[in-house]
Amino acid sequence: MLYRKLGKTGVEVSILGFGCMRFPTLNGKTERINQDQTRKMLNYALDNGVNFLDTGYTYHNGASEHFLGRYLNEEDLKDVYLSTKIPSWNITRREDLDNYLDEQLNKLQTDTIDFYLVHNLNQKYWPHLEKADIFQFLDDALADGKIKYTGFSFHDELEFFMEVVDLYPWDMIMVQYSYMDEDYQAGREGIRYASSQGLGVAVMEPLRGGALANIPEDIQIIWNKAETRRSPVEWALQYIWDNPDIDIVFCGMSTLKQVHDNVKYAMDGYPEKLTSNEKYMVKEVKMAFKDRIMVDCTSCGYCMPCSEGVNIPKCFMHYNHANIYDDVENESMHYFVLLKDEERANNCIECGECENLCPQMINIKQELKKVRKTFNE
Ligand SMILES: NC(=O)c1ccc[n+]([C@@H]2O[C@H](COP(=O)([O-])OP(=O)(O)OC[C@H]3O[C@@H](n4cnc5c(N)ncnc54)[C@H](OP(=O)(O)O)[C@@H]3O)[C@@H](O)[C@H]2O)c1
Structure with missing residues (x-):
């Protein structure tokens, strides 16, 4: 040792x-x-x-x-x-x-x-x-x-x-x-x-x-x-x-x-x-894992603040991790422990304000629904 x-x-x-x-x-x-x-x-x-x-x-x-x-x-x-x-x-x-x-x-x-x-x-x-x-x-x-x-x-x-x-x-x-x-x-x-x-x-x-x-x-x-x-x-x-x-x-x-x-x-x-x-x-291995990213969010934060308090970049980060590592159980623990109640995807009221601001043109409303589904909210 x-x-x-x-x-x-x-x-x-x-x-x-x-x-x-x-x-x-x-x-x-x-x-x-x-x-x-x-x-x-x-x-x-x-x-x-x-x-x-x-x-x-x-x-x-x-x-x-x-x-x-x-x-x-x-x-x-x-x-x-x-x-x-x-x-x-x-x-x-x-x-x-x-x-x-x-x-x-x-x-x-x-x-x-x-x-x-x-x-x-x-x-x-x-x-x-x-x-x-x-x-x-x-x-x-x-x-x-x-x-x-x-x-x-x-x-x-x-x-x-x-x-x-x-x-x-x-x-x-x-x-x-x-x-x-x-x-x-x-x-x-x-x-x-x-x-x-x-x-x-x-x-x-x-x-x-x-x-x-x-x-x-x-x-x-x-x-x-x-x-x-x-x-x-x-x-x-x-x-x-x-x-x-x-x-x-x-x-x-x-x-x-x-x-x-x-x-x-x-x-x-x-x-x-x-x-x-x-x-x-x-580095190559790391890149190969990163290729499994589901939502191409760069966490620039342009979509924030959400009027309901949803932390959109963090919701996508946990969703991406769950997919990259094929480990929903472990990531779900992080999602529920680290995000405040209002920050989670189930608070999205689908107003669509954030989509007007996203430079990556992510279909945020749809993707947040997938986050909810993945983490069973
Ligand atoms: N303070 C905190 O917030 C916090 C949070 C998390 C962890 N921790 C501490 O950090 C420690 C390590 O983290 P962790 O247990 O969550 O995760 P980890 O060490 O990253 O992963 C542990 C798992 O890796 C697999 N593994 C380990 N050695 C292996 C080997 N030689 N071959 C194949 N698989 C192997 C096993 O999975 P399987 O059981 O599926 O085979 C094992 O349960 C914890 O035990 C805890 O003491 C602290």
Whole structure:
């Protein structure tokens, strides 16, 4: 296993972290973790140098924290780090923050959480967090020894990311990143900035929830041309590890074989290792994915503001993602979590004002109907 320093914390973390949101389950029920299988997977990962597990209050409907609390205590592990997250969308008062942290400490059977992250800090939840005095809460939790380090995970626009990085002396950030996401959300620029400020940089959803693992035949043909043969998952992970600003990649894994494979890939995850030819191929793959775009919206925003508050570019972005990656389920989660009620396509009253303004001449009314249909609104 290779290790990198997590920003200014100086903590040596394995470049592969275990994302504890995709454990195998029983009878298709997310809260029924297949504990025997998951123990084998965690044992293998930790025995082979993985030293950071990432969970969250909501993962497996709360069962992930419960399970990890038992597992970590029984195994009596040393030098294994854990991050968990407070559900920012449920916070309205300071009391909520204190109650969640105490409940999480209890579930995790510990007096202190290594890395405590604000989950999905975005513009929608930020006013409530500010009102609840989130920074005083984090200061108090640090002073009381209930947490050791702070951070936030992020799914919003780059500009807001930069603002949030500067708002508090965070220790780490967790952002969505893959070769498809260089210019999406925080993206490469946000990662560069956070790293330059000394923050530890963790990547989540490196395979876009699995969409980059099972890729269509026409795209596989591009990978087949490479001199060094790698699986699509290895290409995706190596591309991230190639970036020296990134300290750790949390990958979700649902089988023992995936853990074996990813641990093996991590043994070779050196920074700045890919050749320019290989980087060019990644670009080709990216373009091939982008060819699957359904609505040619450039997010110029000329159509905005919509009188009903519909966020037309974002509706099209989620719709395009669902098609590009052939993964409606995962994208649907983003669509409903990230957009406010009024921003979603079902608020379109078909006035057609936006169509007069669109430089791409998109038939917005019709396309928004398809968005609604795709996401079952
Ligand atoms: N803070 C946040 O807002 C947030 C949001 C999302 C995720 N996260 C964190 O980031 C972690 C990673 O994100 P994620 O789990 O959503 O997505 P991910 O890591 O991009 O994808 C995980 C999925 O990829 C597939 N996979 C992994 N390794 C593979 C391999 N070697 N071969 C074939 N398929 C492989 C599996 O799909 P199948 O199960 O379908 O086989 C697995 O469930 C999470 O577990 C969580 O800890 C945080």
